[in-house]
Amino acid sequence: MHRSYLFIPGNHPAMLQNADIFGADAIIFDLEDAVSINEKDSARQLIKAFFETLQKPKFSIYVRINGLNSSLGSIDLNMVMNEIVEGIVLPKATVSDIKMLSKLLDTFENARRIKKKTVIIPIIETAKAVFEIGQIAQLPRVSALLLGAEDLTGDMEIERTKQGIEIEYPRAKIAFACKAFEIEAIDTPFTDVTDDEGLEKDALHAKSLGMNAKCAIHPNQIEIINKTFTPTMVAIDEALRIVKADEEAQKVHRGVFSLNGKMVDKPVVDRAKKLLIKAKHFGMVEDIDEK
Amino acid sequence: MKIGIAGSLESNDCLVTIKESETLSIKVQSIVDAFYHDQIVAFIESVLADVNHDKVDVTVIDKGALNYTIKARLLTALHRMEVSHA
Structure with missing residues (x-):
C-alpha cells in the first residue's frame, strides 16, 4: 500500500543518495525518459552500484525500464534485477508487452535465485492500453496501474490541461479496473512543480475518483501527496x-x-x-x- | 588509442577518463583531496583489480562522489574504452 511514487532520474547521483530522505513511500528509478540515449549505459551502472549499497531502505524500490520494443528494455533488466527491486515499471504497456516482461522476469528470477516475485506496474499511456485496461489489470504480476497522462494525451492528439477534463475517462477507468482486481491505482504526475495549490486540487480530484496513490516528479510534491492519500x-x-x-x-x-x-x-x-x-x-x- | 569517458562535473558526481596504457596510472583531483585522496586512489585500485584491469591510465575529477558513484563511472568508462575505436 503506497501513497506516493517519486520518479528519480537514474543518472543523477545527488538524487539517488538522498532517496531515503524525501519521504516517498516508493521510488521509481528512471532509465527511460529521464536518461538520454547516450547515457543509458552510465545510468544502469549507477543504479546497479547504488542498489548494492542499500540495506533495508525505508521506501519500496521500482525501476522504470525502457520499452520492450527495442533491446534497451531487456538490457536494463539484466543490469538492475536484484532482490531489492520490488517491481518494474513498464512504459507504453500493452497486454503482449506485459506477458513478454513477465517471461523475462521468470528467467532472471530463476537465474539469479531471486525468491520473491517481482511485480509489474504498467504505465497506461496509449489509447490502446486504455482500451485494454480490463485485461491488463488481471495479468499475473501486475500490482498497480499508473496513468501516464502526458504521453496519453499526445497519443490522443489532444491538449493536456491543468484541469484534466481530457483524462477524466482513463482516470475513472483505471480506478474501476484496479478496484475490481484489487490492485493499486496510481495517478499521473502533476507537472507544474511550483503550483502546490494546483497539486493538492489535482490529487484530491484523483482520490475522489478512486485513485489511491499519485506520482511525483519533484521531492517537494511528496508531502502534499502523502497528506492527500492518508485518511484524516x-x-x-x-x-x-x-x-x-x-x-x-x-x-x-x-x-x-x-x-x-x-x-x-x-x-x-x-x-x-x-x-x-x-x-x-x-x-x-x-x-x-x-x- | 582507446579512451572511455563517463560521469560529469556536477555535485556528488565525478568525471572519469580512462585510456589504454602500458602501466597502471591513477590521477585524482577531488574537492575532498586533503582528507580522502589516498582512500579514493585505493578504492579505484580495488575496483580495477576486481575487473582485472591493470594497464590503464585513469584520471578522476571528483566533485564529492560517494564510492558507488566512483565505481559506476569507472566501470562505464572502462566499457566505453573497450568498445571505442578512436
Whole structure:
C-alpha cells in the first residue's frame, strides 16, 4: 500500500543518495525518459552500484525500464534485477508487452535465485492500453496501474490541461479496473512543480475518483501527496465510532442502526473498516480487528 | 588509442577518463583531496583489480562522489574504452 511514487532520474547521483530522505513511500528509478540515449549505459551502472549499497531502505524500490520494443528494455533488466527491486515499471504497456516482461522476469528470477516475485506496474499511456485496461489489470504480476497522462494525451492528439477534463475517462477507468482486481491505482504526475495549490486540487480530484496513490516528479510534491492519500483524523475518528457501534449492534443481532442521526448498514461499516486498515498501515491508529 | 569517458562535473558526481596504457596510472583531483585522496586512489585500485584491469591510465575529477558513484563511472568508462575505436 503506497501513497506516493517519486520518479528519480537514474543518472543523477545527488538524487539517488538522498532517496531515503524525501519521504516517498516508493521510488521509481528512471532509465527511460529521464536518461538520454547516450547515457543509458552510465545510468544502469549507477543504479546497479547504488542498489548494492542499500540495506533495508525505508521506501519500496521500482525501476522504470525502457520499452520492450527495442533491446534497451531487456538490457536494463539484466543490469538492475536484484532482490531489492520490488517491481518494474513498464512504459507504453500493452497486454503482449506485459506477458513478454513477465517471461523475462521468470528467467532472471530463476537465474539469479531471486525468491520473491517481482511485480509489474504498467504505465497506461496509449489509447490502446486504455482500451485494454480490463485485461491488463488481471495479468499475473501486475500490482498497480499508473496513468501516464502526458504521453496519453499526445497519443490522443489532444491538449493536456491543468484541469484534466481530457483524462477524466482513463482516470475513472483505471480506478474501476484496479478496484475490481484489487490492485493499486496510481495517478499521473502533476507537472507544474511550483503550483502546490494546483497539486493538492489535482490529487484530491484523483482520490475522489478512486485513485489511491499519485506520482511525483519533484521531492517537494511528496508531502502534499502523502497528506492527500492518508485518511484524516476526522475520518478515522468517525470510522472508529462506526465500527464500535457496529460491534454493539451485532451483540443484539441488528444489521442496521442509527449513529448521530445517520443510517449505518454493512456497506458503511465495510468502508469504515477499509479506512481503518489504511490508517493502521500508515501508523495513524493502533491495532484494529481487520475482520 | 582507446579512451572511455563517463560521469560529469556536477555535485556528488565525478568525471572519469580512462585510456589504454602500458602501466597502471591513477590521477585524482577531488574537492575532498586533503582528507580522502589516498582512500579514493585505493578504492579505484580495488575496483580495477576486481575487473582485472591493470594497464590503464585513469584520471578522476571528483566533485564529492560517494564510492558507488566512483565505481559506476569507472566501470562505464572502462566499457566505453573497450568498445571505442578512436
